[in-house]
Amino acid sequence: MIRLVPNQSDQIERSGLVTFSFEGKPVQGHAGEMLVSALLRAGYLNLRHAPMDKAPRGAFCCMGLCQECAVRIQGQTVEACRTEVAENLIVERI
Amino acid sequence: MSDHFDIAIVGAGPAGGNAALTAAQSGLRVVLLDEQPAAGGQVWRGKSPSILSAPMTPETKAGNDLRHAIDQSQINHMSGTRVWDIRRDGDKWSLQILCDAQSLQITATSVILATGAREYVQPVTGWTTPGVIGLAGATALFKQSLSLPGDKTVVSGTGPLVFFVASEIRRLGGTVAAIVTPNTRADWARALPSMLQHPKLLARGGVWMADLMLAGVPILWGHAVSKVCGDDHVTSVQTQALESDKQGPIFEADSLCLGHGLIPQIEAAQMLGVPIHHDPALGGWVPDVSPDGVTPVKNLYLCGDGCGIRGALAAGLQGTLTGARVARDLGKTAPAPSIRAWQRAAGFGKAMTGLSIVKPKLEALTSDDTILCRCESLKRSDIRAEITTGAKSTNAVKSGRRAGMGPCGGKYCQTVIAALIAKETGKPIGAIPPSTPRPPLRPVPLGQAAGDFHYDDLPIPKPAPL
Numbered sequence: 110m111i112r113l114v115p116n117q118s119d120q121i122e123r124s125g126l127v128t129f130s131f132e133g134k135p136v137q138g139h140a141g142e143m144l145v146s147a148l149l150r151a152g153y154l155n156l157r158h159a160p161m162d163k164a165p166r167g168a169f170c171c172m173g174l175c176q177e178c179a180v181r182i183q184g185q186t187v188e189a190c191r192t193e194v195a196e197n198l199i200v201e202r203i
Numbered sequence: 204m205s206d207h208f209d210i211a212i213v214g215a216g217p218a219g220g221n222a223a224l225t226a227a228q229s230g231l232r233v234v235l236l237d238e239q240p241a242a243g244g245q246v247w248r249g250k251s252p253s254i255l256s257a258p259m260t261p262e263t264k265a266g267n268d269l270r271h272a273i274d275q276s277q278i279n280h281m282s283g284t285r286v287w288d289i290r291r292d293g294d295k296w297s298l299q300i301l302c303d304a305q306s307l308q309i310t311a312t313s314v315i316l317a318t319g320a321r322e323y324v325q326p327v328t329g330w331t332t333p334g335v336i337g338l339a340g341a342t343a344l345f346k347q348s349l350s351l352p353g354d355k356t357v358v359s360g361t362g363p364l365v366f367f368v369a370s371e372i373r374r375l376g377g378t379v380a381a382i383v384t385p386n387t388r389a390d391w392a393r394a395l396p397s398m399l400q401h402p403k404l405l406a407r408g409g410v411w412m413a414d415l416m417l418a419g420v421p422i423l424w425g426h427a428v429s430k431v432c433g434d435d436h437v438t439s440v441q442t443q444a445l446e447s448d449k450q451g452p453i454f455e456a457d458s459l460c461l462g463h464g465l466i467p468q469i470e471a472a473q474m475l476g477v478p479i480h481h482d483p484a485l486g487g488w489v490p491d492v493s494p495d496g497v498t499p500v501k502n503l504y505l506c507g508d509g510c511g512i513r514g515a516l517a518a519g520l521q522g523t524l525t526g527a528r529v530a531r532d533l534g535k536t537a538p539a540p541s542i543r544a545w546q547r548a549a550g551f552g553k554a555m556t557g558l559s560i561v562k563p564k565l566e567a568l569t570s571d572d573t574i575l576c577r578c579e580s581l582k583r584s585d586i587r588a589e590i591t592t593g594a595k596s597t598n599a600v601k602s603g604r605r606a607g608m609g610p611c612g613g614k615y616c617q618t619v620i621a622a623l624i625a626k627e628t629g630k631p632i633g634a635i636p637p638s639t640p641r642p643p644l645r646p647v648p649l650g651q652a653a654g655d656f657h658y659d660d661l662p663i664p665k666p667a668p669l
Contacts, residue, residue: 113414118376121349122255141252146350154333154436161580165435167333169577169615171340172245173238174321176610176646177577185304185648190343191238193251 211311216244218507219317225526329431338462353458397554464559485511496525514552578609
């Protein structure tokens, strides 16, 4: 089939894979990418529960405003969309 | 590093970046503060270090050019830095910033706010389901990580962004289940005269459109998403024709990109006393500002989409105008560029912004059981009840129900709440201003905001005698 917008996914060279954990389970991501993209790729869409109705929530604005992707790393609440993946990072739900 | 600068610029997108370059060329000491790891703003967002090489896009090239120019200049560029408070301190400005988990204070004679835009999403039942991301949010994923929101995505929203996002999903190897846009072909025909001035952009849009048609991706004009289904994550997306109210097709998908235009980020300007007015053609509430960035507040300047959505091209030109103006106001010689180029670019940007003015039929898809305030999980019925019992302003709804006090600071609920107050009270939308912004402008961990201190050093006044 003719494609005017070619699929360029195989022309992208990414950094090596590292392993971090989300809720105790190992997740692979490319070193230096944002947590949110690694978690999305691994199928972890539900990142937290809304404090009032406990409904599942996931990354929404992807630019550090909405706080829906807030996760906990070393006791600090951070935005998954502004935090880079690194080897052995321990990421938990807040 | 001395912590006093001639100019502090907040935001390193096309506007802030170009303002910084122009001001630095005149010999001023400039600090450029930005919360992202690389300059470029949202539109020219830099790639993360995980991308070693990738095909060049026009956005990458424009961003690389700006980043290169900033690197070569004398600008002190502080990336990954959040400005969470700005105050007048005698004859200078004092800025509280958070950088590498440390709280710092810097001062500057003049401040330029180039805070850009955020996305407006008209709430619809299920929009809080994981897998629903903003349309502009999706472009952040593409530009930074070249990653996809899911395997099969419905792309829905207004203006040209919907076609850009769909096209990028295909370029990165994903599948577009459908495009659902409230705009009609007639809306686009009306915008066409302004687009003819930018044949390159028009041609690029033409390629996206033709590719999507060739690939057989359904494009639903004059339609909107009426409901998002799925508990833990998106499983399907319901649509509706706006004019006829007829139910449209249901698409199975694991993700939805949803967005209805951009809103200027005016909180910092508003907090510092710049008057605002409502202009739907510019994205809603905008500060009073001249084309070269001058505001009624002394030594405070604004440029770019934060003073009205006119697009990246206009933002860059206004950045240059503003940087030169500040330099001249501080006694330096700087060229006084013509505002004609900015006006032309703004004409195009405004035509695109006009495509996102919310249609009443789209607004009507937000039902009483739709969550308006994501942070506090408040439904439309909750907000309506608050209005009915006397809350006639966004401030009143905020203090009554906490809508706007959550972690997002009201960024994703205030516009829709203001529209609801206007509707319920019969007032024009221009009579319902956004709630009073207060620091922190961004969430700050209390421990970091307080910085390092010893309890013994805290001045504790003696208790008053009983």
